[in-house]
Amino acid sequence: MKVAMVEEMRQIDKLAGEKYGIPEAILMENAGRAVAGVVVDELAGVAGKTICVLAGAGNNGGDAFVAARHLANHGAQVKVFLVGDTDKLTKSAAQNRDICQKMGITVQTLAAERDWEKFALLLKLADVIVDGLLGTGVKGPLRNPFDKVIEMVNEAGRPVVAIDIPSGVDAGSGGVPTAAIKADVTVTFGLPKTGHFFCPGAANTGRLVVDDISLPQTLLTDRGILQEYFDDEYVRALLPSRPIDAHKGSCGRVLVVAGSNGMTGAAALASEAALRSGAGVVTLATAESLTNLFAMKLTEVMTRPLPEASPGILGHEALEPLKKMMEEFDTVLMGPGLGRDPATLNLIWQAARAVRKPLVLDADALYAFAGHAETFVQAGDPLVLTPHLGEMAMLLGLSVEALRANLVPCCRKAATDWNAILVVKSECTLVAYPDSRVFLTSKGNPGMATAGSGDVLAGTIAGLMKQMPAADAPQLGVYLHGSAGDIAAGEAAEGLMAGDILRHLPTARRQLMATGGQIV
Helix, strand or coil, X not given: CECECHHHHHHHHHHHHHCCCCCHHHHHHHHHHXXXXXXXXXXXXXXXXXXXXXXXXXXXXXXXXXXXXXXXXXXXXXXXEECCCHHHCCHHHHHHHHHHHHCCCEEEECCCXXXXXXXXXXXXXXXXXXXXXXXXXXXXXXXXXXXXXXXXXXXXXXXXXXXXXXXXXXXXXXXXXXXXXXCCEEEEECCCEHHHCCCCXXXXXXXXXXXXXXXXXXXXXXXXXXXXXXXXXXXXXXXXXXXXXXXCCCCCEEEEECCCCCCHHHHHHHHHHHHHCCXXXXXXXXXXXXXXXXXXXXXXXXXXEECEEECCEECHHHHHHHHHHHCCCCEEEECCCCCCCHHHHHHHHHHXXXXXXXXXECXXXXXXXXXXXXXXXXXXXXXXXXXXXXXXXXXXXXXXXXXXXXXXXXXXXXXXXXXXXXXXXXXXXXXXXXXXXXXXXCCCCHHHCCCCHHHHHHHHHHHXXXXXXXXXXXXXXXXHHHHHHHHHHHHHHHHCCHHHHHXXXXXXXXXXXXXXXXXX
């Protein structure tokens, strides 16, 4: 499913009228009806139920008025509170307000103290609250009285269905400059927006329902929309099938350059993840003094010693042997647990630029390019980078807050500038390509916020790169990793460890082969 930037959704709405002749009134009617349908489903019928509808002066408020009409027709006791400047009601919103009033639905403004008292009482009595205060075009801090209304709604603790985006959430970034409605369900129109997937907006969105409200599919699937949410159905098509004559060489030879004193676990997890994702042969290249330890720790992974600058630390001495070693393999992964000794970082930087094969750089390897990220263009073919938000901000010279405020555009530009595939890890992992395509998925769970999880992801991606088109491996790797984490969370919840994710990678792959599905 495509995911829209705010301006793209605005353009879709515009083209629906100008190119296809679909009046705004029809889209508003369909939007309000869709919201009402979700409310009916959530309450298993609304006859006799008390519903509080919040409407702003924009078209989001118009959708709320339409929803109020349909809910009243289903037998609900509906009361609408109009928040904001009533003189600035859009034409379509005003029309639907007038219809509500003619139907006998109370439309109350919040002017006098008594109005606020009525509002507070109804919030406590409501079976559900419908949030139609602010739409996707709102940015920046909230004006009075919206901040007060949102605070009262959240404090009421009643179920909330939000229209298009929870009021107060930036639909582009997911940011919440002041305060935002905490919705249980959000009904969005046409396409999901990027702000639905990134926190704090994602946490406020609740369950996301997408309704096309009769917008033409040609607009919703336009190739110019370069963001896409990938789900089971999409990723299942990427799964490689193993031919009957497969052998360990044809399934991929992966070299993992990883590990240092105190961080051997990262190297072990990444190496085993490459095997668990289906690679035929995995070899761990590590500091010479650590090889005996790894030989005991890893049964199926082979080890190769590299000359060390000091015990357990790689440096310039390893460069030439490593260059020769990399020529023997199909894919190279560098970084997990290598450490950030200056000699090690210099080794990584030089070795990465010598590779002309699929290369995955993770964790400490990313720090080797700090301050000169423009040299990524000299590394790998293709090059895959797997930073978390802190590492991505470091590479861009930004704060995490500044990166979050403009995440999709920043990652898109970086992927193009660096000629790299970016796997940016957060509550919604983002995969950005040099051709400006961006893929999103919320697969996974908070229990995966544990040491070693990223090492498993990097190994999973590296292990897949010979089994399929290398450029597609990051998407499949991210999805299998998230699915394995979800399976593991069913057993361990917040006690989940990276080894649990590793253990369930084959199960995640088998389940994906057997089933398909959608997010909404």
